[in-house]
Amino acid sequence: MGKTLVEKIFDSHLKSEPFEGTKVLNLDVVMCHEITTPIAIADLEWRGKDRVFDASKIKVVIDHVTPPKDTKSAVQSKILREWARRYNIRDFFDIGQNGVCHALFPEKGFIRPGYTIIMGDSHTCTHGAFGAFAAGVGTTDLEVGILKGVCAFRQPNTIRVNLRGALGRGVYAKDVALEVIRQLTVNGATDHVIEFRGEVIDRMDMEQRMTITNMAIEAGGTSGVCMPDGVTLDYLWPFIAEEYGNDKVKALDAFKAWWSDEDAEYARVVDIDVSTLEPVATVGYKPDQVKKLSELGDMKIDQVYIGSCTNGRLSDLREAAALAKGKKLAPTVRGIVAPATTDVYRQAMKEGLLDTLMEAGFCVTNATCGACLGMSNGVLAPDESCAATTNRNFNGRMGAGGMVHLMSPAAAVASGVKGALCDPREIMGEVTK
Amino acid sequence: MKTFGGKVLFLDRSDINTDEIIPAKYLTEVKKDALGPHMLEDLSLDGFDPQSEKTKDASVIVTRANFGCGSSREHAPWALEVNGITVVIAINYARIFRQNMFNCGMLAIELEEAKIDALFAMANDDVGCAVDIENKELTFTTSAKTETVPFSIAPFDEALVRAGGWVEYADKNL
Numbered sequence: 001m002g003k004t005l006v007e008k009i010f011d012s013h014l015k016s017e018p019f020e021g022t023k024v025l026n027l028d029v030v031m032c033h034e035i036t037t038p039i040a041i042a043d044l045e046w047r048g049k050d051r052v053f054d055a056s057k058i059k060v061v062i063d064h065v066t067p068p069k070d071t072k073s074a075v076q077s078k079i080l081r082e083w084a085r086r087y088n089i090r091d092f093f094d095i096g097q098n099g100v101c102h103a104l105f106p107e108k109g110f111i112r113p114g115y116t117i118i119m120g121d122s123h124t125c126t127h128g129a130f131g132a133f134a135a136g137v138g139t140t141d142l143e144v145g146i147l148k149g150v151c152a153f154r155q156p157n158t159i160r161v162n163l164r165g166a167l168g169r170g171v172y173a174k175d176v177a178l179e180v181i182r183q184l185t186v187n188g189a190t191d192h193v194i195e196f197r198g199e200v201i202d203r204m205d206m207e208q209r210m211t212i213t214n215m216a217i218e219a220g221g222t223s224g225v226c227m228p229d230g231v232t233l234d235y236l237w238p239f240i241a242e243e244y245g246n247d248k249v250k251a252l253d254a255f256k257a258w259w260s261d262e263d264a265e266y267a268r269v270v271d272i273d274v275s276t277l278e279p280v281a282t283v284g285y286k287p288d289q290v291k292k293l294s295e296l297g298d299m300k301i302d303q304v305y306i307g308s309c310t311n312g313r314l315s316d317l318r319e320a321a322a323l324a325k326g327k328k329l330a331p332t333v334r335g336i337v338a339p340a341t342t343d344v345y346r347q348a349m350k351e352g353l354l355d356t357l358m359e360a361g362f363c364v365t366n367a368t369c370g371a372c373l374g375m376s377n378g379v380l381a382p383d384e385s386c387a388a389t390t391n392r393n394f395n396g397r398m399g400a401g402g403m404v405h406l407m408s409p410a411a412a413v414a415s416g417v418k419g420a421l422c423d424p425r426e427i428m429g430e431v432t433k
Numbered sequence: 434m435k436t437f438g439g440k441v442l443f444l445d446r447s448d449i450n451t452d453e454i455i456p457a458k459y460l461t462e463v464k465k466d467a468l469g470p471h472m473l474e475d476l477s478l479d480g481f482d483p484q485s486e487k488t489k490d491a492s493v494i495v496t497r498a499n500f501g502c503g504s505s506r507e508h509a510p511w512a513l514e515v516n517g518i519t520v521v522i523a524i525n526y527a528r529i530f531r532q533n534m535f536n537c538g539m540l541a542i543e544l545e546e547a548k549i550d551a552l553f554a555m556a557n558d559d560v561g562c563a564v565d566i567e568n569k570e571l572t573f574t575t576s577a578k579t580e581t582v583p584f585s586i587a588p589f590d591e592a593l594v595r596a597g598g599w600v601e602y603a604d605k606n607l
């Protein structure tokens with residue numbers, strides 16, 4: 001019997017199996033941000049175990065509330081900053097270089113196919129787009145990761161999602177992600193890894209793939225993975241060329257060794273023809289409450305938010321700006337763009353994307369999680385609603401009493417222009433109703 | 434090992450997420466105790482009052498499916514812990530929440546749906562729950578009756594609970 005990509009990673013990183021089915025894995029990367037790590041540091045100090053297993057494998061960013069909004073968030077940043085300095089953690093990103101962790105760390109070239117990665121953040125599954133096993137964990141797992149470089153997992157089974165066909169006009173990676181969650185439901189992938197396969201994934205760039213793996217957790221998935229291929233290779237090449245002696249063929253062979261075998265066993269296989277998909281948005285407090293935008297009535301919105309680890313990357317801002325060009329946000333709508341990283345911000349500025357968006361009425365904030373989790377930069381008032389390119393629509397997520405509608409950047413811009421939830425094809429000029 | 438058992442708080446809904454257990458706005462706290470007053474503050478459940486005596490007196494939560502979904506924040510089990518709740522009983526959990534519970538040396542017990550239904554049938558009464566880890570039994574007591582329900586727990590999770598959590602376990606064994 002063949003093995004899946006995740007089974008291969010588990011086998012190659014197994015440190016011990018203290019009980020049948022419990023695998024303690026050696027970790028290649030432990031990522032940290034200022035919300036879940038300071039309390040881990042404080043606990044390690046309290047236990048007299050303030051050490052790190054390998055400073056070169058720890059990547060640190062201040063991203064959730066940056067610049068700090070109050071004394072408490074300033075203290076969190078300070079604890080993390082001082083800890084990173086104390087242990088000479090070189091890969092530490094503070095104001096001026098920072099950005100949302102799951103956009104920043106790939107951009108810096110820290111992810112490799114076959115890696116094991118943990119972070120005290122549920123959307124760590126994003127990095128599976130590179131063919132890595134990347135899982136969100138809590139603070140205690142993070143502590144043990146920092147201290148010993150290991151993490152224990154029940155070996156997950158794999159759900160294979162085959163995506164075929166071609167995306168129609170106005171339909172993006174985000175729509176595919178939401179369709180997968182709709183079909184699997186919010187806990188359909190619990191204790192499973194979702195493997196995204198097929199011609200649709202093959203044609204996608206790394207940013208689109210990350211949009212999809214990012215949301216695996218919204219179906220309960222331990223992680224989401226794609227097979228590392230030529231696209232992965234090109235993205236990583238500036239960081240790995242030397243490692244492979246400038247030999248792309250050799251590198252690709254090494255990547256392909258991680259691929260799931262043809263005869264690997266899957267817990268479930270789901271086939272989706274994306275040609276049939278339409279632009280969608282969530283309506284409700286669960287990410288599987290997905291509806292076609294063309295079928296929604298008049299649902300007013302108060303805010304548009306473009307950003308986050310799901311859809312705050314350069315391609316997302318290009319998509320948003322392309323649609324916003326020459327248009328204005330409805331007077332009843334506030335528009336906020338938070339480029340996911342500092343580099344995304346600068347590049348978007350060079351390309352004139354920010355100018356286009358500002359011309360349309362958007363405000364541009366620095367790179368931060370901000371409103372995605374309702375901590376700063378665009379918190380909603382009770383009974384307000386937001387067309388958001390984020391990944392979570394829980395009750396209170398963007399502010400108590402607020403409603404978040406998840407959708408693609410294009411759909412968010414279209415909704416902002418209309419002042420109500422809107423199929424992006426309406427604004428593109430192709431009337432579909 | 435922590436102590437387990439006491440009064441039961443019934444939360445009759447599936448998919449209760451960690452934002453509802455402890456909202457993100459309290460994640461700037463770096464002390465667990467500060468989370469205490471905000472446990473379940475944003476829970477959307479008809480008739481539920483996070484500040485009621487019933488909520489404050491509880492040591493055990495009984496709920497439905499996919500409890501603890503969403504964010505990885507361990508602040509969720511901590512918010513329960515500082516309020517004296519060290520046992521959750523549900524049909525199933527989101528993976529990270531379940532692991533966080535055991536990593537803190539707390540119990541995330543899974544019972545099949547019919548058993549959970551039977552527990553909810555008692556919910557109008559005051560219900561107490563005793564936990565016997567040795568024999569893997571839960572004993573529920575109301576004014577009218579006593580009912581014993583067996584449960585199972587994965588060996589690794591039990592080892593974590595007995596060690597007092599994952600840091601303690603990893604220290605001794607890895």
Ligand code: SF4
Pocket residue numbers: 064100101102121123307308309310368369372373390391
């Ligand atoms: S952008 Fe949102 S979902 Fe992503 S890491 Fe930040 S808070 Fe979490």
